[in-house]
Amino acid sequence: MKVTVFGIGYVGLVQAAVLAEVGHNVVCVDVDQQKVDNLKQGIIPIYEPGLEPLVKENYDQGRLTFTTDAKQGIEHGKIQFIAVGTPPDEDGSADLQYVLKVAETIATHMNDEKIIVNKSTVPVGTADKVKAKVSEVLDNRDIGPAFHVASNPEFLKEGAAVNDCMKPDRIVVGTNSDQVTDIMRELYAPFNRNHDRMIFMDIRSAELTKYAANCMLATKISFMNEIAMLADKLGADVEHVRQGIGSDPRIGYHFIYPGCGYGGSCFPKDVQALKRTAEEIDFEPLMLQAVEKRNAKQKEVLFEKISCHYKGDLEGKTFALWGLAFKPNTDDMRDAPSRVLMESLWEAGAKVQAYDPEAMEEAQRIYGVRDDLMLFGTRQAALKGADALVICTEWKQFWAPDFELMADLLNEPVIFDGRNLFEPGLLQRKGFEYTGIGR
Numbered sequence: 001m002k003v004t005v006f007g008i009g010y011v012g013l014v015q016a017a018v019l020a021e022v023g024h025n026v027v028c029v030d031v032d033q034q035k036v037d038n039l040k041q042g043i044i045p046i047y048e049p050g051l052e053p054l055v056k057e058n059y060d061q062g063r064l065t066f067t068t069d070a071k072q073g074i075e076h077g078k079i080q081f082i083a084v085g086t087p088p089d090e091d092g093s094a095d096l097q098y099v100l101k102v103a104e105t106i107a108t109h110m111n112d113e114k115i116i117v118n119k120s121t122v123p124v125g126t127a128d129k130v131k132a133k134v135s136e137v138l139d140n141r142d143i144g145p146a147f148h149v150a151s152n153p154e155f156l157k158e159g160a161a162v163n164d165c166m167k168p169d170r171i172v173v174g175t176n177s178d179q180v181t182d183i184m185r186e187l188y189a190p191f192n193r194n195h196d197r198m199i200f201m202d203i204r205s206a207e208l209t210k211y212a213a214n215c216m217l218a219t220k221i222s223f224m225n226e227i228a229m230l231a232d233k234l235g236a237d238v239e240h241v242r243q244g245i246g247s248d249p250r251i252g253y254h255f256i257y258p259g260c261g262y263g264g265s266c267f268p269k270d271v272q273a274l275k276r277t278a279e280e281i282d283f284e285p286l287m288l289q290a291v292e293k294r295n296a297k298q299k300e301v302l303f304e305k306i307s308c309h310y311k312g313d314l315e316g317k318t319f320a321l322w323g324l325a326f327k328p329n330t331d332d333m334r335d336a337p338s339r340v341l342m343e344s345l346w347e348a349g350a351k352v353q354a355y356d357p358e359a360m361e362e363a364q365r366i367y368g369v370r371d372d373l374m375l376f377g378t379r380q381a382a383l384k385g386a387d388a389l390v391i392c393t394e395w396k397q398f399w400a401p402d403f404e405l406m407a408d409l410l411n412e413p414v415i416f417d418g419r420n421l422f423e424p425g426l427l428q429r430k431g432f433e434y435t436g437i438g439r
């Protein structure tokens, strides 16, 4: 099938590559000429395992092309995906200007029937706005081809995006048209084998499903973070509690890992946006407010523990920091807990010696060159001469370090672990002063 994808960001690029991989013919349109030129040379704008070979191979075979020429993209696909960003507005609601701009562009150049599919995470009611925009533009033109607007939210996780797209656990489609249902079934048939993963519903429900999924996951994490804080105060170990409750299949083991807060491009933004949506209709979203508040507090916990350890005197101290990315297997630092920590440490007059397997360029881009941030090429190098180690991201390579070497390299054997990687008793026996979250 011929497909066009507007927006070569995380969602658009991964979805386009995966659709091309199963044989569809995909044209990607973006306004960023540099990005398009780079992609043609196999330079991928993001770090995502498995994505680079997938993009290169499908580009070489001609099933995946990149262009800034919107007209060409619109002529190409019967299905037109909108996968552009919906960044938070000043008030936290999702900014729809890019989505509506694409809708307008499609309407300006389309000459035959199109199915316009929203893949971006958009507030409930956006499909109606897209429909209105397209109708408005078509009304001003002499011809009026038929069009449909559908919602097909994306549930991929950064770091596992290719796999999530290749083997989705569900494909949600919001549409009220039988024709669109048939076409979407055909498009996703290669991903819908063994058992039916396609869930069709009305458009508003599909739009809300995306927010409900992310907000539910964020809720699980915030709830567990709250239990961790209680465990700290009550002298319990949240890791035992986690196992104790996770064994109940109604609760499950997923997404109940306490830590230094959730970050990334989705949870913070989506919780905020759904909160805004609720407020706009005069509904007080009590749960969402609490989830957000807990997470903001959670991002301060590591600093509070560090500050408490040094009795508030952090001036001139140096901290090794393992993990800058908001989670492993990505270089993404959007809303990362490491940022809140570093900024607090700097404010208190401390220095940071950081190491991250992928996110160091990103840290450089965000913070530039500064005296109180040193980036090191290995995790050991970051420890040398530091007063303590702080862990913000649970990269696999941090899980089994050489503790003796660590103790040698650090000024003092002190660890603040924002991801509960180690067993406190074991670390104590090895001579470390170890502080986790809720243990």
Ligand code: UDX
Residues within 6 Å of the ligand: 154, 155, 156, 157, 158, 159, 214, 217, 221, 254, 255, 256, 257, 258, 259, 260, 261, 262, 263, 264, 265, 266, 267, 326, 327
């Ligand atoms: C999330 C959703 O998982 C995905 O379905 C959606 O499409 C986009 O948002 P992503 O942001 O890539 O994906 O990362 P995810 O793995 O969900 O982690 C988000 C944050 O939660 C990370 O900061 C992670 O460290 C934190 N987290 C996750 C916890 O603190 N505890 C957990 O138990 C799980």
